[in-house]
Amino acid sequence: MKSKEPTSTGVQSVPYHDYSDEEEEKEEEPVFEILRKAENNVWIVTRQGDPRKEQYLASPSPFGVRPRGNTAQNRQEADALKSLLSNHNQAHTIRQILNHENLISIAGVMQYQVFTRQQIPDTERNDVQLLVWDFADAGNLSALFRHYPVEHSSFYLPESLCWHVLRSMIRAVTWLHDGKRLVYRRQSSDPESPLLIDWLNVNTDWFSILHRAIEPKNIWFQHPRGTETYGQCKLGDFSTAAVTGHAVDGRNDNKKNDAPDGSCGIALATRQGLKPLETAREALEGDLNLAAMGEGDRPYTLRDEIWSIGATVLTMMTGQAPSHYCEHCRCCHVRFCESGGCLEKKAAAKGCDCLLGGCEHIPEGDECEDSISHWPTCPPRHHCSEVPINIDSLIARARYSKMLRTLVKELLNFDPNGPQRKTVRFFRMWHYASAIEEAYKEWKTETQEGQDYVDIDDDMERRIVLADKEDKE
Incomplete structure (x- = not known):
């Protein structure tokens, strides 16, 4: 096999595999x-x-x-x-x-x-x-949280940084689960033709990997290497990663994202450790109450990875960190709006078409009237200081674009102890990742902040254009 080393600009050359050639030249190792x-x-x-x-x-x-x-x-x-x-x-x-x-x-x-x-x-x-x-020379997201205290839950870190982390983590999970990476190529042989992006397989067969620890302390940054606003964002610490027996065949990309019936059609692990999957399968397909199970024994799928990314980005937006397993009392403090977001629906009825959440159409004193949870209520004897987090209400009040709020709401629209666990299952990640790239493109072109933001792709395109000009000369 032959592969090229990662480029420092953030877009990696795609490794080329020639399985038919048994007399491959050995790749020269870097010194x-x-x-x-x-x-x-x-x-x-x-x-x-x-x-x-x-x-x-x-x-x-x-x-x-x-x-x-x-x-x-x-x-x-x-x-x-x-x-x-x-x-x-x-x-x-x-x-x-x-x-x-x-x-x-x-x-x-x-x-x-x-x-x-x-x-x-x-x-x-x-x-x-x-x-x-x-070398992630700019530290991790946890350090950023410690350095910048939260002043109000309606706005925390810049939206451009939220998009940067969101896209980076989605791309990382797409690679780990599907074995696909986003690549750039010209539409034609003409160097002036537009740059196209595509999800490309590196291996024809790939066994899905679940990271199981997507959280701020494992999300790292590098300083910018070019004109981009933020340097590369990288997922680290693979000590808890699980290589599943779920094979992703690169030749069946036309297959729908809906997994076959039963948990055998998706990548599955327990939340912690390397344990037999019988109980996890039973919990995923049956009516077992996850609250009665130890956290490490609960089933863990691609949908949990996506939820972890959403929880991280929501923390970046609001300073509130949702979790289905409180570190203090082991309870779940996450709530949802049963009607799918009553605050936003009331605002829409008033004619709200505002770009940012938390607008004048959502009064400060309004609260969700349909807050629900599929987990037991935290009893008073726990003396837990964590307050319940209503995901829908928190997102409705966040001073971020409609594009980002809609995406984060979708990322978090999953309760592993609710009825969705039997129906909301993802067989592929790259379909989901493509939708996120499209939403980002909309924010990048239609908002002033997006237009001012220089991402790594912008820097790469600038370098490619300069290289094409040098080749012509």
Whole structure:
């Protein structure tokens, strides 16, 4: 297999696979050099010969060799590991999976010599295998929340940043679940023809991966590398990810997004750990009350991943973090409007066609009259300080565009303990991702903030145009 390294501009070249050629040329591995030590067992490295000195993080591989005192054995094991990861293509396989512009991806591997106080001949040195990762040099979303306190639940972080995180996480999940990435190509061979975007398969067969920990502390940022407003946004920490037995065949893209009857037609895991799926299937298909189950035993599907993205973006909009499992009392404090959003319906009856929520058509004192939940009420004995969050009311009052509010409401329109769990199931992710890209395009072209915002795609198109001009010259 051959693949190109990720570009720093945010749009990745698509790896090309030629399964018929058994005499493939070996891909030249990038060579890294250490710049400095960041902390214990973490180094900042760069590619040798890179004029931009793009920085990466290197840390000991979880599969690496640790010195045991027997230098001959260490050397033998290190050579065996290198053969396994390099000659037998295992490192390449892992890198192919964790190789996306919106994931904290593996950039390569390198050897690091462990120095001890005792002098050891070079022929018997102790080497440690280091994995080289993307460096999210701008911190994570949790740090951003801590740095900027919430002043009012009607508006928190800029809408452009909300879109940036939303699209990045949707693209990351589309890759993990479907094995598809968004690519750019010219409509024709003419370099002046419009740029088109498309979802392209990298593998013909892909086993869906559920991340199971999409939350602010695992959403990372890089500083801008070009003219874009925000640098790359990446999903990290794959320690809880589950590779499911659900195979996504790239050749049946015309298949409807509706999954076949039963949980066997979708990617399924338990919320935590690697446990037998019998109880999870029974809960998904039957009438088991999830409130009576431990959080880790509850079924987890693609729809839960989407809900986690919606919960993250809603927190960015309002400062309120919805959860079906309170960390303090283990109860659910999420509520919905049974009529689908009575505050917005009342506003529409008054002639409201406002772009932003929380307008004059929604008085401050109005409350939802149809608030419901499919979970038990948090009892007073829990003494929980968390207040119930009505998703529909919170979104109706948010001072964000109708495009974003509609999307986030759709992302969160799922209660795993409600009747929807039997009917709302997604077989594919990329159909959903395409709809989000269309909504973003509408916001980008029809609002002033969208027109002023420079995203990574804008920067990439500018670079492509400049490259085309240079080729002509």
